[in-house]
Amino acid sequence: MNVNHLDIHIRPMTSLEVRPLRLEVLRAGMVNQTVHFDGDDDPMTIHLGAFDQDQNNVGVSTWMQRPFPLATEHKALQLRGMATAVNVQGQGIGALLLVAGQSHVREIGAHLIWANARDAALNFYNRHGYSTVGEGFIETVTQLPHHKVVKYLMG
């Protein structure tokens, strides 16, 4: 399925609304089907979703105010639960969510975004200005190899 970027809009979602796509994309074939994250309902957390013309939810992302463990002096947001519906991956929806999240980060006066990124998604993050830092690790819920990625926003 092809999507037209002009037909995609990004809007805030609730923590309950993001769960179905998290489950479908981030927990497919996994033993651990947990889709609730510690911090999901924190008042400073926002969930940004992408919707197509028919109001189908085609992408989700969660932005939590949390210090980056390797540079705790900065006001920082952790990006979590980044997922695009399988049938529309690779068409720029993830990029739209990163742009929207980055705007939010700037709005609240933070200058650093970080994530525990699946190794399979490192190219995606690197292309959007995120640097891979530190040693790789196996994330406990997914049991998949991950690295930390970080992006410092200028100005």
Ligand SMILES: CC(C)(COP(=O)(O)OP(=O)(O)OC[C@H]1O[C@@H](n2cnc3c(N)ncnc32)[C@H](O)[C@@H]1OP(=O)(O)O)[C@@H](O)C(=O)NCCC(=O)NCCS
């Ligand atoms: C990783 C993920 C969130 C990225 O979202 P996405 O909507 O597929 O992202 P984009 O389409 O913006 O970019 C993905 C790739 O498609 C390419 N792309 C972007 N727009 C494109 C277009 N119009 N046509 C073709 N390819 C395009 C990008 O170059 C990028 O390639 P890269 O991976 O080599 O960098 C998504 O693929 C996904 O949900 N994957 C499975 C779950 C996952 O790994 N989540 C991340 C956990 S940390």
